[in-house]
Amino acid sequence: MTKTYALLIGVLFLLSGCGGNGQVLNLPEKDGDIHFYAFVEGVSKERETSPEYDRIQALVIEMQTNEAIDLTQVDIQVKKEDTIEKYKEIIDGFPTYVLLDHEGIVLKTSNLDDVQEYVENTRIKP
Numbered sequence: 001m002t003k004t005y006a007l008l009i010g011v012l013f014l015l016s017g018c019g020g021n022g023q024v025l026n027l028p029e030k031d032g033d034i035h036f037y038a039f040v041e042g043v044s045k046e047r048e049t050s051p052e053y054d055r056i057q058a059l060v061i062e063m064q065t066n067e068a069i070d071l072t073q074v075d076i077q078v079k080k081e082d083t084i085e086k087y088k089e090i091i092d093g094f095p096t097y098v099l100l101d102h103e104g105i106v107l108k109t110s111n112l113d114d115v116q117e118y119v120e121n122t123r124i125k126p
Helices: 002-015 051-065 081-086 112-121
Strands: 033-040 070-078 096-101 104-109
Touching: 033 051, 051 070, 051 112, 096 112, 104 112
Parallel strands: 033 070
Antiparallel strands: 033 096, 096 104
């Protein structure tokens, strides 16, 4: 019985992130749910938004209207020292885009075209 408890504590320790330095992305709870994370250089403070940010917004809208994708979380993180430190295990550089399902990373890329291709290929077939 003691070995079982030790094993359970070890597994919980690994799941919670042993080092505590990096932040883990929240996995969706249900099968079919998708979370989208975007780690970007920055967002313009002027009235005009950047073409990259406009495209991210358009892709989010497209994912929300796609019946085959159940988008349950969107998180856009701007490049800051604390963001880099929190997500250093995930971020390869800026930009980094990550799509997660309940099992883990579905797509991790620095190219929005890859996200667009994922959305286009994830359609309910008639």
